[in-house]
Amino acid sequence: MKSSLKIGSVLGIPIRLHITFLLILPLIAFSFAAGPSPFGFSAISDPIMRYALGTIAGILLFACVLVHEVAHSYVAIRNRIKISDITLYLFGGVSSMEEVPRNPGVEARIAVVGPLTSIAIGIACGALLLVTGIPTTTPLGIMIFLMTYLNILLGIFNILPAFPMDGGRVLRALLAMRMPYIAATRWAVFTGKMFAYLLGIVGLFMGLSGIWFIIIAFFIYVAAGEEERSTITSVMLDGVKVRDIMTKAVDTIDSGASLSSCLQTMFQKKHLGYPVLENGRLAGIVTLSDVSKVPETARDSTFVRDVMTRNVITLKPDDDAADALQKISQRRVGRVVVMEGDRLAGIISRTDIVRAIELQGALSKQ
Template identity: 40%
Template sequence: MSFKIATVKGIPIHISVTFLLVFLLFAFIFAITGWPFGFRYVEPPIARYTLACLTTALFFVTLLIHELAHSLLASSYGAKIQSITLFFFGGISAIENPEDEKNLDPSKELNISLAGPLSNIIIGIVLLGINYFVYGSILGVADVTNWVAEGITVFTYNIPTMIFLLGTLNLLLGFFNILPIYPMDGGRVLRAWLAKRHSYEEATNTAVSIGKGFSIILAIISILAFQWWLAILALFLYISASEEGKMFKATTILEDIIVKDIMSTDVLTVDESLSLTDFITFVFQKKHPGYPVTKNGIVIGVVTVDDARFVNEAERYAFTVKDVMKEVVSVKPEDTALEAFNQMGQHAVGRVVVLDEEGKMVGLISRSDLMTAIYLKDSFKEKSKTDMNSF
């Protein structure tokens, strides 16, 4: 779950609910950590926690700059960015059409992948440079003993610590992101480099394998050093690499499948005038959660059980499916199954209607249809490999 907070250069910026949780965690850590990595000695407490929250907010602004660097450069290369979302472990830039990423020249993908980490490294160097030239030390103060002993309470005197923290975190973020762990930026740089020498599929699979290997190494080192948070992050990166690998495999398979080959043609529909009470009964009889809604034989929307649930049970008799239906999301019979998959993701729906050139419904394709097609195609592919290896 996420909500929009702004739009930058036409790109919607969203914040995930998980992001708010980690924001509070970071602010708390900064508040209880001693100088120079926190504000533990600042009094009164309200000043301490205000500084911690402000530093956390500014740090996440730099995370946003990181994602914007990726997105704006990708846009300049012709890719359309759907949105940027800040979540628990950072941020993600969503490309509206995933095929744009696959069609990018490897050199351009390398530039896009490096843009984020470089932005953080530059921010870190600039901030630490400001501390050095303005306050006489990278840490921000020349006399550490006096700074702590006097228990400075003036808000502005703690700005050097804030600058040092932000600079250090950005440098760490920049260098950490260039580790060759897919799907982090370093992993994408590795894939772009490999894609210059091998096929895109081979490059991705190799980058995923190397990323998983580095995640395991990072986890082992973290556990031996009793750095449990870093170990958890390594586990998260391993899972992310695995999921990215599965997603790439699925989209590659869907690229080779045509919608008309897997769509359901015997599609049940409901008339726009059907009451929600009768619709619920219909659903129990037919055992499907969603149906196209028609008016005089023309599809005008799609309705699901979840749509009907928003209406109080006692009032459903007074509402029709037209009152709660959603707009039609459609594909053409000649489109690839990947296009159907992308449409489902962009519109957050579980099924899309298949319309011919004249706008007439010729079929329906659901998420389960896509999953079944992926499973069958992959199974036969693996079986073919096994049969070939047996000779």
């Protein structure tokens, strides 16, 4: 089951809704429907209208979060950093960059534009209320007030120096001007985790109403740790090419081999996936998972070409090792074939990349 659903694209970037968004939207709609004016629609007597307006407010809030993320993405694209997708999660959105901005100035610009955009939306909504004079006791007035209040709150919250929020990224950029990038990341992550601890403690003392603080603290803590690991991995692989770590002596299997023969090869060679050749050319890739789907009694009469994956993910020897890790992670595969023109040049596995990261880490400590 996929964890996110594509709903469209902006600037050529796929926009996705994570399953956590679908879970939180009814809760947000309920909180808006039950909230007192001007923070909610509880004064409206019709319950259906209350929850309808609460749902619309929730959708508008996440639309504003999307604009926040598009602002990040726009500045990233202007600085030649590719964005693979924008995903709306439980507590906001994430613009997935295909590479970590190593220029501190670029990272700071990408990070700060999001909160500034949210604050600008909030100010614009507030100005609309003032200019039009719409009472904040009416449904439209409450809706505009909510967008004013929540966008300004979103901008201020995101600018706090707690990694991996936008303010934490600005902090890392400033630190990276004075120390190595990994050290700057670790200090920024430390501040993020300390902020998460503080937020969690505040939530504990607030009783039931502090449950949201605890949940947000948990997500900040986990996200900070994941970002730290991702950044260190990216930096460790900086400058490493696929040709440097790929296995060049590749064992292959003919497409006409039976699955029984294929299993025997896997047992002898101790590998669970092999490129498949057909008339001397790459035709696909076969793994233990592919073979296991066929009943044991049918493996003698079933051939590799019947079960192999023909849509093979490939790389070139001069591609970055970080690109290989990204493809392996995104496609959830264990290995990627390396091609040099029409020639099979090698194969690179997750194990090869992990070994390279460990060796780079050991060399950096010398």
